[in-house]
Amino acid sequence: MLHAANIAQQIPRAELACITDVDAAAAQACADALGGIRAGTDPGEMLKDPRIDAVVICSSTDTHAPLIIEAAEAGKHIFCEKPIDFDLAKIDRALAAVERAGVKLQIGFNRRFDANAIRIKSAIDRGEIGAPHRVHIISRDPAPPPAEYIKRSGGLFLDMMIHDFDMVRFLMGCEATEIYTMAGVMVDPAIGELGDVDTAVVMLRFQNGAIGTIENSRKTVYGYDQRMEVFGSEGSVEGENLYPNAVIRRGETISRDQPHYFFLERYEASYRNELQAFVEAVVNDDPVPVTGIDGRMPVVMGLAARRSYDEGRPVAL
Amino acid sequence: MLHAANIAQQIPRAELACITDVDAAAAQACADALGGIRAGTDPGEMLKDPRIDAVVICSSTDTHAPLIIEAAEAGKHIFCEKPIDFDLAKIDRALAAVERAGVKLQIGFNRRFDANAIRIKSAIDRGEIGAPHRVHIISRDPAPPPAEYIKRSGGLFLDMMIHDFDMVRFLMGCEATEIYTMAGVMVDPAIGELGDVDTAVVMLRFQNGAIGTIENSRKTVYGYDQRMEVFGSEGSVEGENLYPNAVIRRGETISRDQPHYFFLERYEASYRNELQAFVEAVVNDDPVPVTGIDGRMPVVMGLAARRSYDEGRPVAL
Amino acid sequence: MLHAANIAQQIPRAELACITDVDAAAAQACADALGGIRAGTDPGEMLKDPRIDAVVICSSTDTHAPLIIEAAEAGKHIFCEKPIDFDLAKIDRALAAVERAGVKLQIGFNRRFDANAIRIKSAIDRGEIGAPHRVHIISRDPAPPPAEYIKRSGGLFLDMMIHDFDMVRFLMGCEATEIYTMAGVMVDPAIGELGDVDTAVVMLRFQNGAIGTIENSRKTVYGYDQRMEVFGSEGSVEGENLYPNAVIRRGETISRDQPHYFFLERYEASYRNELQAFVEAVVNDDPVPVTGIDGRMPVVMGLAARRSYDEGRPVAL
């Protein structure tokens, strides 16, 4: 719905053609809300429509790879939500189909399009901090998802930390070569019963020599905590949280309201910007800013992080 | 254009019917950009259309009062940009026409719909700071407008400080009774040659006993400076500037980028919110949140501020 | 006691010779605490001691002028707490005695020696903010003094705002030419019954064209509020409050502890630094950094501020 509304209302060079959902009523509701768009349940039918140039895949993760293949074979450009799949072989088949078809594929790592990430990346690229020595990301959710979601999520490393794996690759501009994980169940024992963890810290070594750390928690009492710092030979840049207002209160303490509660508020602009960038790439026939390889590597990293946790040792990438 | 785009794209319960502008090409360009809206140069013709419920007046200030009267007599609800007029008699005639017609009139004091203002107002209303003793507003533009604009603007007190006069009334919830002004030409002598000032500070006494100060400057080297503090018996609330990102850089200094450059970026959401509120008031037949009297009083204050400056003495309101 | 301990322990080039106090026990207690210093109740006797080079006068305000005269006539250099007196004629007689004797006189405007004030002054002097257009000082005490103190204090303008009058002169580097006051009793009616106010705002015009505002309150619920901003053609510098720690807590709100509670904690270093500077001036025969005129002008300003309040009009200085 978010993506559909962005395309329909916020991106002048794109036109929303139709909506499909396995739930026909959901598809119809979305189509109605956006002003008489065509709705359906069969993506295959939609892919036959020659007036359609591109598709946005935001269905459940297990459908991503087959839909990418189907769309690529239909010659459509593709925007697909992360992760492509939890299985590298399936990812590789999907990427091969995209390659064969010569269509564009952009993966939905929206945080690259956040103002903080853009500013930090540009600081690195312009030499404002010299050679990067360290990257540290804090990513904490306000509350864990329901058990049903966790079961199908691929676990913390592939569902939640995957965004941070993408971010460290994006910021460092190179690959990680080694990963070590400490993790545990500190928030909710039910998450542990599902075989997952709810708190994790990983340490990474990058090809440029820099050392990375990422920490995730499924729960804070104070909203969505999304911070990062890159430290280098000439300085440091740190992205702080964003807030719904900038009002300071002086009373028993000196305080401000909590940061944005969760990702829809916090990353609102980035969802619009990533689709805008995809549409520009399609319209101008430019390379997409987040490629299939960018979709694959964070899955490799997430699988390795989990293996390091399971085996209690550093894992080479 | 901003208001038109907001109505067309951001406010689901409103539909943009047509655009008029004395410049036919401008009207057409705006209408085209928003997807085939009707365009014209004659508001009178548009006002005859029975399918139109409400109008948004954002033409030059001298046309506000006559257009309000014309729209009220046509039975349309009215949103009008500030100021209604520089002449209180003209304002009173316009408000009388609105009263007679029984239509709604909302004045475009958009800053009341800014997240900082909303939070500060709610802090006061909920007793978070006790009885207000002080209100202080800093409002500094990044650069002065062109001389042509200044000539027709009514001067700093009616063009720029009028927003702050509205804000102190909104926050204090009562009227000012006395005003004293110090001002000068510090930014650009050309502004002085036009009989205007570019830097001003006013002090106000309110009916609730609180003392207010407002300071304006037409120029900073660091973007748009929009801060305010209300101090009371139980604490203080202070609205800080808003920034395009939340990235801190540690290098020669500990720094962040400048705040938003000017009002379009800084108050973007408030422009959407004020029209949203107007549309809700019209659709639900509720009172508008910024009334004709709210439009009149800041003009009274602006005229008194100027008189205080001219006569070098405090002026009763 | 504070000054005595600073001289005895913190300023290597000074030696504390003796302590006098009208209360013999208090003098003795202070002398004992500082390790066997001579104590007495008669300053005249002490002034005969040829080994004593300088005196620090921190008795009640009504004794300042006579003690200055007595010390000057004894050829001692003088550090005297603010204010010299509430009566300009008495101040002038004291300054004349100092002039005749050729001794040094430094007035205890300690805030000039605070790190924030030093940094802001140096920013102005180095051109970091260009030509000053505005200076704004917020000075709020955590709690009003006892009625007994207020009776003898000279009132808010001569007791409390006098520090801010000194600060604006220090920062602007020129005199104020006009002052306008709004004030009231908002904190405690008992203060009003003594003929004093507890909340005041003054507006000042300076010789350099800049406009100043100072606001004082006798009471906050959040400790000592000591902030100031100077805005100019090339930027702005703002001194924020100082805090006992730099710990941020993220919970129901994002908060930190209140700032330093009152002047002893907040301005601790400045009390040491002002005496250090006095001792250096004496030892090196350099000019003192805060002169007799610097002690006189804030009294002139305080008297004018009160007159403006009493007469409801701006007062020329």
Added chain:
Amino acid sequence: MLHAANIAQQIPRAELACITDVDAAAAQACADALGGIRAGTDPGEMLKDPRIDAVVICSSTDTHAPLIIEAAEAGKHIFCEKPIDFDLAKIDRALAAVERAGVKLQIGFNRRFDANAIRIKSAIDRGEIGAPHRVHIISRDPAPPPAEYIKRSGGLFLDMMIHDFDMVRFLMGCEATEIYTMAGVMVDPAIGELGDVDTAVVMLRFQNGAIGTIENSRKTVYGYDQRMEVFGSEGSVEGENLYPNAVIRRGETISRDQPHYFFLERYEASYRNELQAFVEAVVNDDPVPVTGIDGRMPVVMGLAARRSYDEGRPVAL
């Protein structure tokens, strides 16, 4: 010299009796500066003086253990700078001597006495953040020490990170059970030639389940970077850097001056406070706040961190 001046001038219940240094001139200079204290080169002679209750050992690290033993056998209470030694057997012999003699031994982990550390520890102890899940410490020096110093320093883990090992133990209130290190030479190849690293990150598991990370760098371009955060089930507390002033400048950027340059400025108060606490413990016969075990465990951790780095695997503690 710092400790001597603190005892001589800042701690009323202690008296500085004498100074010894292998460099007689240095001892004399220090003694003269503090006002006629006895100076010498032989600690053994001093230890015979029955009027001396306690000693402060701040000689080079290799002398710590023998001096502790000598002082303990002379029945003196001991304050000793960190680290006790790089060799655990020597540490154990020194601690055994202290135990036998029944004297007090406090180790100089001054940062526990810093206002940020005290506030964070009290937040944890009072339940403000619930159960700790994470602790993260950033500790970066402004510039690497000379090669001569590095040679004798024990390396980054025993010289620099040792403070952070103490801090995580202090904050968590339990021991670490596992450690994993990534490190490198990023600042200066000369440090690598000495077999040391200049940049390191360690990950720790604690007995309470929490996961810790510590990062060190020998060089920033922006002064001394000393931050830490503890995150728990009910919130987070974060200690920010301390600054020489609290002045914000608005110009090309919104900036403030760099934080305190190095440990003498940053931790000034903590050096005074730790000795104050030692003196109180001696005078009141209370337990010292930082014990011999507190001195031993960070050495264990530093040795394990180095082993983890050398062997590329997590090391159990």
